[in-house]
Amino acid sequence: MKKTGGRIYTFLVFLFLYAPILVLIVFSFNDTETASRTVWSGFSLKWYEKLFEDRLILEALRNTLLIAVIAAAASTVLGTVAAIGINSMKRLPQRIMMNITNFPMVNPEIVTGVSLMLLFVFAVGLFGGRSLGMGSLITAHITFCLPYVILSVLPKLRQMDPNLYEAAQDLGCPPVQAFFKVVLPEILPGVVTGMIMAFTLSIDDFVISYFTSGTTQTLPIYIYSMTRKRVSPEINALSTVLFAVVMALLIVINVRQSRAQKAAKEDA
């Protein structure tokens, strides 16, 4: 009795979480003129055709991916190096660094967004140069990705035996080589996690991009303008495509993980 109650509750919460997405997906196949979002008038793929003909969307997608790749790469390198530095600090400076790192994660996104906007506008006024655009977007994205990289690399560094690095050096390994041959393999899982997080956060970000993009379009910004201007099932088609991609990615990751776990079990 208690169990069925739990099952019904779980079902209801998941219904709440998934019903809107399901509706969105179903209506992306609706053969209707733009007039109604909610009257079903037959199956059609025309919104998908329109979606892939929309040059603005494709350009926004290109910008989004470009920013995400650059921001993820830059914040991973900068963040990993910084984490090593932070890890070797004494307690007080380490605490200060951690507070600075945590700050943008606690601060409301909108405040981070407007503060960066003020900085970029101020810098343009001071030094000239181009105003808001790809440059400011990439800079802003690196900034909000950095803390996540650091927070996923640091625990791995703390787990690592510090003697390993010294042993490598005692055996005549130059520091840079010791890093790539000894330290990096040990912390690699944390680095990869950080990079994946940076990449997905960057792709998904709307609020900070909204304030730092100027007229440059990214996918979330384009979606926003679509929801404001006109009612178009193109959004539904776009949502469906994105949802399918995310699903596929998650399934691939999960299958690979469970395979790796199985392999590890068989080895042991």
Place this chain on the structure above:
Amino acid sequence: MKTRSKLLSAPYTVWMTIFIVLPMLLVAWFAFTDREGQFTLENILSVGQYSNVFLRSIWLGAVATLISLLMGYPLAYIISKMSEKRQSVMVMLVMLPMWMNFLLRTYAWMTLLEDNGLINAALKAFGLPGVHMINTAGAVVLGMVYNYIPYMILPLYSVLTKIDKSVIEAAEDLGANSRQVFLKVVVPMSMPGIISGVTMVFVPAVSTFIISKMLGGGANLLIGDLIDMQFLGSAYNPNLGSAISLVLMVIILICMGIMNQFDDGEPGEGGMLL
């Protein structure tokens, strides 16, 4: 070698100084100056005119946080009792909607809640009168709960799975009934999860500006909308916008300080799962 590796964080320190510390100083600078750059308290003082917006944001954010907690806790508890394999599937199902952009998720609710939207169409099909739902405060709260409830469920779940089963058994052996076990053992032990869940829902809910725009119409202006209007909207006035941002930050800091008072557990625990 130690001194050299300390230097490794120098580029990061410089980066964060320029792009986190300096922008915050600029916000403070703008908040206390007028358009000519003269010192003034006018911006901060005129934030008072918007106290109703602040109260509404805090109120709606608090309601959304409470609903998320009441809805999310039982689910996190149920999931934590499942077999390990089902647990990971369930956690993935909770996280999956988060991977969809929140604008799309909110847009989905627009199509459901509209006056001639799906819910009203369904009501009419059963001969029931339609209900006006879009552009109300309730719709905004719904949007907040829908968007942020995973941030509540995940930390709660990660704390609940860590509770040692023998502690619960000990309470039962000592004669506590299931209600007492839950209220006196499980809830206090999951406090760190409750606190991080509440913080992770409340902070974005209070400072949101898109959800209110999309689901609340013009009548349910929140702090975020106010800030947006000063920077990119019709009421262009970055000085006032900075003052509002500053006040928002202070409110959130105070709220988090209050939350931390409840957290007497070890610091650093409390499942930042993401």
